[in-house]
Amino acid sequence: MQDDDLINEIHDRMGSLDVHRGYLLDQVADVERALKRYERALKALGDPAYATEPKQVKPNTHAAQRSAQQKASAMKSMARSDTWPHLREAIIAYAHEHEEFRQVDFRDGYDITSSKSSTAFNLLREENVLRISRVDGNSKFYRLTKEALDAN
Amino acid sequence: MPTNGRVDMTLYGISDTELLAIVEDVQGPDGWTLTSDVRLRLGENLEIKRSGVGSRLAWMRRYGWLEQSHERRDMHRLSPTGEAMLANPRLTKAVHGALSNMNPAQRIAVTREIAEGGYDIRTALRRQWTRSLR
Numbered sequence: 001m002q003d004d005d006l007i008n009e010i011h012d013r014m015g016s017l018d019v020h021r022g023y024l025l026d027q028v029a030d031v032e033r034a035l036k037r038y039e040r041a042l043k044a045l046g047d048p049a050y051a052t053e054p055k056q057v058k059p060n061t062h063a064a065q066r067s068a069q070q071k072a073s074a075m076k077s078m079a080r081s082d083t084w085p086h087l088r089e090a091i092i093a094y095a096h097e098h099e100e101f102r103q104v105d106f107r108d109g110y111d112i113t114s115s116k117s118s119t120a121f122n123l124l125r126e127e128n129v130l131r132i133s134r135v136d137g138n139s140k141f142y143r144l145t146k147e148a149l150d151a152n
Numbered sequence: 153m154p155t156n157g158r159v160d161m162t163l164y165g166i167s168d169t170e171l172l173a174i175v176e177d178v179q180g181p182d183g184w185t186l187t188s189d190v191r192l193r194l195g196e197n198l199e200i201k202r203s204g205v206g207s208r209l210a211w212m213r214r215y216g217w218l219e220q221s222h223e224r225r226d227m228h229r230l231s232p233t234g235e236a237m238l239a240n241p242r243l244t245k246a247v248h249g250a251l252s253n254m255n256p257a258q259r260i261a262v263t264r265e266i267a268e269g270g271y272d273i274r275t276a277l278r279r280q281w282t283r284s285l286r
Contacts, residue, residue, distance in 0.1 A: 131170045133177070134177075135159050135193070146173075146239070
């Protein structure tokens with residue numbers, strides 16, 4: 001009989017603790033909802049602590065590879081063209097005169113479209129004659145490689 | 153380039169030797185280069201944490217082309233192999249002529265000969281091969 005009483009008492013205590021747990025869980029849920037409301041308000045007010053970073057766009061590697069293939073195709077076509085040797089020499093001569101330069105600088109003195117100059121510069125990069133020296137905003141600066149400088 | 157003005161940091165966007173040359177360009181008097189200096193040189197905004205430069209440099213370190221400073225994880229310098237990759241890539245006329253006259257079997261034999269070199273050169277060869285086969 002004594003064991004039965006003990007069991008009943010334990011059940012009663014467990015029941016009251018279970019009720020108390022439910023009450024506490026409700027309170028936690030209320031507090032979390034209130035915190036989220038305040039966070040949304042701070043974000044809307046422009047608080048720097050809750051400002052979200054601009055979403056980073058993941059580079060599309062397939063598109064990059066496709067674009068690279070198109071570039072490679074344009075480069076092969078230019079390398080076979082009759083105008084390439086003359087254009088190549090003109091760019092190299094310009095590069096020897098200028099330590100660092102942009103494509104647009106070269107185009108100022110040479111009648112060529114930006115698309116063609118871009119292909120020509122990429123072709124010279126592949127030949128290890130030119131290399132990217134630095135990037136400033138949208139401008140890419142190029143210079144001769146050590147190999148090209150030593151060849152002169 | 154697909155990244156609207158910034159350099160595409162894939163192997164197709166910038167070659168290993170171009171990146172090594174930039175590391176050499178921005179090295180301090182002690183020979184060490186900060187990753188942030190390379191990022192600035194490539195026109196990246198340092199406030200944007202995500203960048204392909206750090207991982208490219210980390211892989212180059214793994215390939216044995218760069219060495220990392222014991223004091224700072226973001227400081228690198230060219231290893232002797234890295235320096236050799238930039239030093240004198242020009243083929244002599246004799247080598248160029250010999251390569252041009254090779255039949256396909258000889259070309260494969262030359263590739264095998266080069267590929268049996270050290271890990272660092274094998275990796276450089278594989279990456280150049282990937283970049284050229286577009």
